[in-house]
Amino acid sequence: MKTSTQTMRALAKVRDAPGLALATVPVPTAGPGEIVIKVEATGICGTDLHIFNWDPWARGRVHPPRVLGHEFCGTVVEAGPGVRVPQVGEFVVGECHLACGHCHLCLGGQPHICESLEIIGVDRDGAFAGCVRLPAGNAWRLGRSIPVEVAAVMDPLGNAVHAAHSTDLTTRTVAIIGCGPIGLFAIPVCKMAGAALVAATDVSEFRLDLARRMGADLVIDARRDDVAARLRAATGGVGVDVVLEMSGNPRGITDGLRAVRNGGWVSLLGLPTGRLEVDLANDVVLKAVHLAGIFGRRLWQTWEQMTRLLRMGLDITPVITHRFPLDRFEEAFALLQSGQSGKIILVP
C-alpha cells in the first residue's frame, strides 16, 4: 500500500511492554474500497486499558507498533478507487469490526460474528490519531444531527443496543448487571423499548449514581445487598424476565442466573477472565433459561436502531464524564483504571 509523506501524531503501543506512547506516523492513504477519515473524537474502551496494561490477552493478540483506538467518528477526507459511498466530506462513524465477507457467517447474514474478524485499533492501526484508514463498507453515514461525542461512542452504545434488543423487552422486567458505560447506556435503551422495570447493579458508588441519573427504576449495590433476593422481591417473587450481563464478573453472572425467572432470557456480554463455575442444572436447565452470547453489533440492524433511538431522544451524555486531548492520555488511562469515570473521550 502506498503511504503518504505527511505525518500525524498517534497514540500507539510502540514496544512489547506496558504503557503507550505518542508517536509520529505517516498519514494513511486509501486503497481500493477504502476511505480515510479525519478523526474528530474517540472513546477509550476497556480493551484499550488491557492493551495499555499489556495483559496476557493483549500480549497474545497485539503486534507493536500499533496505533490504538476503535471507537471513533470523523469526516471522510479521501475515498479510494471503487468507493461510491461514503463520499469525501461526509460525517461517519466507524464500525471497528472488519468482517471478511466470504466466510459462511458473512454469507449467512451474520458478519458481526465473522470467522476471520479483524479489529481496528487491535489488528490494524486505529483512531487515536489525526486520521484513520477504514474499508468504505465499515463507515456508518450519520449526518450532523448527532453530537460528535455521542457519535464517537456508538460502538459501545451498539453493544448495549444489541444486547438489549436481542429479546423483546416490552412490558418485561430487566436487570442490568454491571454499570460500566455499556450497562449504563442500556438503561435508557431498555426504558425506551417499553420495559416495565429496569434494575441496575454494580459495586461502585460512582457508577450506581450514574445508573440513577440514567433512569434506573431500582439500583442495587452488590457489595451490600443480595442482588437475586432484591430482584425477586421487586418482581413479586417471580424473578426478572430478562438479565443483561455486562460485568463479566463471576458473582455478577451468578446473581443474574439466580435472579432470572423460569423461561427467562440472559444476554451475556461481559467477558469473564478464565473459566468460571456455573450451576447449569438448577440455574439453566431446570429453569429452561435462554443464554445468548452477545458480540459486537449487528451489521447494520443495530446501527439503524441506535440512530433511530438517538433521533427519538435517547440521551447518553450523562455517561460521558470526561474529555482529554490526546497528549493527556496518561491522565485519561489512570482515571479509567480508577473506576471513577463513565465513558472518557479522547480528542486527537
Next chain:
Amino acid sequence: MKTSTQTMRALAKVRDAPGLALATVPVPTAGPGEIVIKVEATGICGTDLHIFNWDPWARGRVHPPRVLGHEFCGTVVEAGPGVRVPQVGEFVVGECHLACGHCHLCLGGQPHICESLEIIGVDRDGAFAGCVRLPAGNAWRLGRSIPVEVAAVMDPLGNAVHAAHSTDLTTRTVAIIGCGPIGLFAIPVCKMAGAALVAATDVSEFRLDLARRMGADLVIDARRDDVAARLRAATGGVGVDVVLEMSGNPRGITDGLRAVRNGGWVSLLGLPTGRLEVDLANDVVLKAVHLAGIFGRRLWQTWEQMTRLLRMGLDITPVITHRFPLDRFEEAFALLQSGQSGKIILVP
C-alpha cells in the same frame, strides 16, 4: 380423597433407605377432574434409579411411602366428576408433569415450566402399579395405532423431541452428546427434521452401537477421540450448527461448547451434578452461541409433534432393549445401573 377397598401391587419406596419394594396398596379412585388409568406398560427412567439409590437429591425430594413410575400408558377405567375427556375405555399416555394452572407461566402458555410443578411417581404416587390416578388434563389421547411399549416411553421421547425441535434443524449439522435413551431417540428425530449430519458421541460401546443402529451418520467414542476436533473435521472446520447436550457430563458439555460453531445453538437437557466450570468468554460470548435449557415437554405441542413423527414412521423400538414383569424389578434396576441397556420396560 375417598379410596377404594380394592388393593393392587405396586413398586414403591417404602422407607427412608436405598432400594425399592413391592407393596400392596389401595387401588386409587378418581376425584373431580381426575381419571384412573389401568397401566399397560411403563418405562424406567434415570430418575427412578436416583430414587432407588436414594441419593441426596432423592432424599431431599421424595417422601416415602411413594409408588414410583412416571413413564406410562394404559386404558382409562374411571373418570371423576366433571371429566369430559378422556372417556372410560380410551387408551392414553400420561404426562407426568402436573402444572398448577394458575402461575404466570401456566397462564403465559408455558405450563411445562410451571413454578409449582409436581411430578407423578416423585411427588405423587406413580405408575409402577396396576392403576394410577391422574388429572384428566394430563392424559394424551393416542388411539391404538402406536405400540404399547412405544406409548409407554413417550415421556422421554418427548424430551428428545422438545430438545431437537427447539431450533430449526433443516440442512443443519447436529451433534448429540450422550447416547442414553433420550440421546438415542433424538437421532432419528433429527434426521426426520432434515438435518444434514447427525453425529452422536458416548463413552459406552453398547450405546455407540445403538447410536449406529438408530441411524447416526457419525459415531464418536469420547473415550478415544477428541470429540470437538472430530466434529470440526466433519463440518469443514466450521463446527456443528446445533448441539443437543444429553449427557449432563462436564466433559460432554465442554465438548459440545467447543464443537458448536459461531452463532450456533446448544440445547441443554442433561443434568450435571453440582456446579461445573465453563469458559463462558471463549465458548459462549465471543462465539455468540445460544444456550437453551430444556425441561419436560411443551404442552401439548411436543406431544402433537411426537404423535405425528410416530405416524410418519419414526421407529424407536431398537432403543427398547429389555422388558421385565414388575416382580423382577431388582434385575431391571441392576441392568440399568450397569449401562448395558437402552430403555427398559416394566410391565405391571
Next chain:
Amino acid sequence: MKTSTQTMRALAKVRDAPGLALATVPVPTAGPGEIVIKVEATGICGTDLHIFNWDPWARGRVHPPRVLGHEFCGTVVEAGPGVRVPQVGEFVVGECHLACGHCHLCLGGQPHICESLEIIGVDRDGAFAGCVRLPAGNAWRLGRSIPVEVAAVMDPLGNAVHAAHSTDLTTRTVAIIGCGPIGLFAIPVCKMAGAALVAATDVSEFRLDLARRMGADLVIDARRDDVAARLRAATGGVGVDVVLEMSGNPRGITDGLRAVRNGGWVSLLGLPTGRLEVDLANDVVLKAVHLAGIFGRRLWQTWEQMTRLLRMGLDITPVITHRFPLDRFEEAFALLQSGQSGKIILVP
C-alpha cells in the same frame, strides 16, 4: 342446569327483529367449573351494534332470546363445584371467548383461535345484566388497582395489544388505519412499545381529535389526504415498518398495503364485509410483506401484557367518552351508530 328463582334485568335480543329490549330473566347459577359474576360495568362493542341492527351476520349467528354484552368486569358472587380460583369476592374481568380445550389449537397453545369457539353475549347469555355466568377459567384476576371502567373494556384493549405486540415495534414506524376504540387504544400501546413514529388515520373529525389526544405523532384525514403518500413522506420515502389495520374498510386496507415498506408487517384486525380486491402481486408478493390475521386476545399472554401496561401508566380513559345506565340503552346505541363517540360504557 339448575336456575335461580331470583330474577334480574337484562338487555337482550328477545325476538328475530332489529332492536333490543330490557327483559327480566333468572339470575344465573354456577355449574361445575363455573362462576357467577355481579357485573359492575360493561362496554358496548361494534358487534353489539350488528346484533342490534340484526344484519345478515347477526341473523345467521345469534339465536334469540339472548342476553348481549361481552366486555365486562365485576365481582365473583358464586363459585361452582371444583373451582379453586377465582374465589368469591374477587374482582375479575371476563374473557368472552370460550375455547373448547380439546381441539388441536387449544392443545397447541392457541386457544384464542380454537376451532369450536363460543362467545359470551353472542352464543351464550352475556353481561348486559346484573349477573353473568362464566367458566372459571375465563376470568382474569385483576385486583382493584385498575379503574372499573377501564377493566370493563380490557377485551377490546386486548385486541389492540394483540395486534400491536404481534411484531417488534421498538424504533419502528407504525401506521394505525382506523381510529375506532381499538385503533385509539393502539396509539399509546405502540408508543409504550418504543415506536419511533405512530401515525393514525380515519375519516371522522371526532375520532381524529381523539387520536391526537391519545398521542399520535401524525394524524391523517383520509377524506382529504393521500394516506400512503403522507406516510411515505413521513418516513423519508421508505414507507412505514408496520401497519395496524383496524378499519376493515377496503380503502383503508389498500392505503395500508401501499404505505407499508418492503419487508414490512401488517396486522389485519378490521373485518371487511364480503370479498375485496387486493393487488397481491405489487402490494404483498413483490414487496415481501407479511400479513397477520389478528383475532381475539392471546390467552393469557395478552392479558398479562395489558395488565402490565396499565400498571406502567397506560391511560385509555380519553377513549371512554360516554356512560349510560342500562335503561338508556337506546340512547347509547344511537350514539354509537352516529360515530360521534369513543367507547361507551353501560352500567347495569
Next chain:
Amino acid sequence: MKTSTQTMRALAKVRDAPGLALATVPVPTAGPGEIVIKVEATGICGTDLHIFNWDPWARGRVHPPRVLGHEFCGTVVEAGPGVRVPQVGEFVVGECHLACGHCHLCLGGQPHICESLEIIGVDRDGAFAGCVRLPAGNAWRLGRSIPVEVAAVMDPLGNAVHAAHSTDLTTRTVAIIGCGPIGLFAIPVCKMAGAALVAATDVSEFRLDLARRMGADLVIDARRDDVAARLRAATGGVGVDVVLEMSGNPRGITDGLRAVRNGGWVSLLGLPTGRLEVDLANDVVLKAVHLAGIFGRRLWQTWEQMTRLLRMGLDITPVITHRFPLDRFEEAFALLQSGQSGKIILVP
C-alpha cells in the same frame, strides 16, 4: 465501460415487438468489482416468456436491445480490479438480483428485497449468450460436485427453498398450489424438511404426473376436484398447516386460503395479474392466518440451504424435461408456452 473487440452470439430482445432474435454482440469485459462468466447452461423462466410475448409488464420494464437470461452457471474467465473471489477458473452460479448495497434494506440484512433492485437479463444484459458480466458479489461458488444443468436452475430452486423454508415444516402438512418448476422443486424440499404430508395441485395432467414423480403424497387435479375439500379430508378436517402458493392464479389463491387451517401459514410466491378478490375477513382475519410474500432468494442463506440440500441428495432432475441449443430457441419457447414441459435448459 470498456468493451471487448471480440463478439459472441446472444439471444436478445432486439426491438420493441414480440419475439426474440439471435444477435451478435461484443463479449463483455469486467469492470472494477466485476467478473465475466463463460456460460455453460441456462434455464428459461416464465419471465423470459413474458418478455418474448412482449406483454404490458415487459414493455414497461425492458429496454431493447437487451440480452435475456437470468438463470445460469458457468466458469469465471475474467476478474476485474479489486475482485478477491471468485477467481478465474472457478465454477459459479449467478444470483440474478443485483442489490444496491446502500438502501435501508440492504443495510438491514435484507438485500433480496433491496429498494433499487436490478435484474440480470431484464435490466442488464443476461446469460443467453456465450459470456455474461456480473458483480463478483453475485456469484455463488459451488464447486463441480453439482451437475451443470442443476446448477443452471438454482435461481428458481432458490425460490422454492425460500418459500418452503420461510416457516418450520417439520411434522407439518403442506399444500403446494401450482406445479410449475418452482412448485415441483418444492415437493422434495418440503419432504426433506420433515413435512408429514405434501399435497400438490395443478390443472395440467403433464404437471400432475411430474408432481407424482417428485414424490407428492397427494396429487389433486384442480379441474375436477374441490381442492380445499380434498385437503381438509386429508388432514382430518382441520386443513393444512402450510400452503405454498406457486400459481398466481385467483382460484389457486382462493383454494389455498380456504384449505389452510386456523393459525396456518401461506407463502405467496405466484404473481397474480392485476387485482383479485380475497375474502380477508373469513379466510385471513378470523382464522388468524399468516401470509408471507416471498421474493427472490435470501442472500445467501437460501443458497447455502440449497447447496446443502443438493449435497444431501435432493434430486430435481425429473423436473428438467428438455434441453435445446441456443439456436433452437423458437422451439424451446413454443414448448414452454404449451405447458407440456417442466424446466427447459438452453445451452449457449
